[in-house]
Amino acid sequence: MLQIHEIQCQYESDIVVDKVSFHVNDGDICSLLGPSGCGKTTILRAIAGFQPLTHGQVILRDQCLSQPGKLVDPEQRNIGMVFQDYALFPHLSVKDNIRFGLRKQSSAQQNSTVKRLLELVQLEDIGHRYPHELSGGQQQRVALARALAPSPDLLLLDEPFSNLDAELRKRLSLEVRDILKELKISAILVTHDQQEAFAFSDQIGLLHGGQLQQWDTPFNLYHEPSNRTVADFIGEGCFIPGVIGGEANTISTELGTLIGNRAYHWPQGSPVEVLLRPDDIVLSELGGITATVEKKVFSGSATLYTLSLPTGSRVEALLPSHRDYAIKETVQITTEADHLIAFSREEVLHGAA
Structure with a gap:
């Protein structure tokens, strides 16, 4: 469904992502794992269309979205994104935040989609509230519902649980996984938390120094590390x-x-x-x-x-x-x-x- 082929990204003369390749199948939930500064958020930005490539390609459902000299606009990619700080519109209610990406639908379709998503994220009783009236976990659920509203081909999550306390973070990540599996939506999570990646993901890519060290199942990363870097980092x-x-x-x-x-x-x-x-x-x-x-x-x-x-x-x-x-x-x-x-x-x- 998604092919990342030898992508390279750089800021000025510094190469921050170097010839990274992997693929994501339909319905797969994946993570990019690694320490701060390893390039994982840059890869997410490249997939979303916010970061140009100096080499390689990003291909979604056989359509090339990025390559050197070509950058399809983010809003044309049918990719949803959930940010670390949620990025909710403070002047809009929960319902209107979710409705924001549905402007091309009729009013009846919008109402139906918003109702369904509020039920899915278990917020059906607070659709009238505003972001400042919500807890961190509730804000994260709204951000997820808003990203899911346009039925994206792929959902990108940039450390979305890092502002939550440990117990809520663990519970919400598993709930989000269940929702994505129910909707059969592929996703890529960026995280530095191994346990979160292990619990959330079907496949994990470990990054170090801008290079992909191993793309594999959580079981294989732990029991079959491909090199010393992976063995040192995992577990x-x-x-x-x-x-x-x-x-x-x-x-x-x-x-x-x-x-x-x-x-x-x-x-x-x-x-x-x-x-x-x-x-x-x-x-x-x-x-x-x-x-x-x-x-x-x-x-x-x-x-x-x-x-x-x-x-x-x-x-x-x-x-x-x-x-x-x-x-x-x-x-x-x-x-x-x-x-x-x-x-x-x-x-x-x-x-x-």
Whole structure:
């Protein structure tokens, strides 16, 4: 439905988005994830028509919307947009804010659409109010309804939940996802919040330094990172040194011989760095490696421990919180890693993956 083909954007002489490509299917909900300044909002602006391209193309339903020297006006793209600050018209009521993009429809059609959308976003009783009379969550629902009113092919959301408190942010993002799925509208969310992207998205694109590092499902980003940059950014975890063993799927480490779910392409004896997630480290009933508790973060049902190994390496372990281990206490651990991720140590040292 949407094709982003090797787009490049720059401000004056600075390239801020460099040869980024991905595609969005009908009904897919996607996210652009990354730290501040990585280029994700610039990509959103390029799709919306607010940012020209110096290379590449933006194609929506087989129509080229942007390429160098060509920029279809934003209002001609049939793309809706929800902004971080909601951008509601303060002098218009909730109903009239939603009605704003429906001026080409008859009055009866407008009234029908507004009524349907107010019911959809659960604001049917406050259509007469003005933005300053609404809570942040209500304003966000109005902004969503206004963007959906013209039945866009694609909805763009630029960190729309960032001004809300944590609990409302989580609940509203899931409600918005349900609404988009019900309407079968494709969407792209810009966020720096991993958990929000994981809960909201079918596909996620991780950006770093203006380049797309990986476009994949949340599951694959976490369990199958394509390079060290993705592995460092997504989730939690630690790297420990290892050496490729005699079998192509084994790695010898200070935690013992780890068996991966793939055949590694490096020859036997190659030095590697192994990524271990907190859920890969478990307590050992019999034997195991002795580790010392250095830090702990309690989160209710589980506690995240930072553990020091005898060599000085560190790993993280997410353990049930019914047993409270003290700082400097020792525990016996082993590994249960279904997805064993490794990177060449030489490549890591040279900043590649």
